[in-house]
Amino acid sequence: MRKATTLRVIFVLSAASATIAFGAALAQLPATPPPGPGLTVINEKCGSCHPPSQALQVRKSRADWTTTVQAMIDRGADLDPEEQATVIDYLATHFAPPASGAVPAAAPPPKG
Secondary structure, eight states: OOHHHHHHHHHHHHHHHHHHHHHHHHHTSOSSOOOSHHHHHHHHHGGGTSOGGGGGGOOOOHHHHHHHHHHHHHTTOOOOHHHHHHHHHHHHHHSOOOTTOSOOOOOOOOOO
16 A cells, blocks of 8 residues: 555544544533532633533543633633632533543554
8 A cells, every 4th residue: 555545544544533432422421411509600600701511511530620610710710719619529520531531542553
């Protein structure tokens, strides 16, 4: 196989694997966010800058949610420390990575 063809095949397989993995991750998100005090704060406080659903479309670890919420506060989000803790607890509980902790990696390209 020519080098250009091999690279094209690798690219297509990588793109297909990423699409499948991304689709699987999205499929695990709840159709509607679970109720709770964190959702109330998100709807009231976060919606002034972006749609609250934006935060509910990803999964992150507690540490990553803490970093994200702090970044929003640094940009002007009006959350007191209690609201910040409530939001982080809600997101870390309901929008954490899957229990396995990882999305399956793409298969390595064939050698040759």
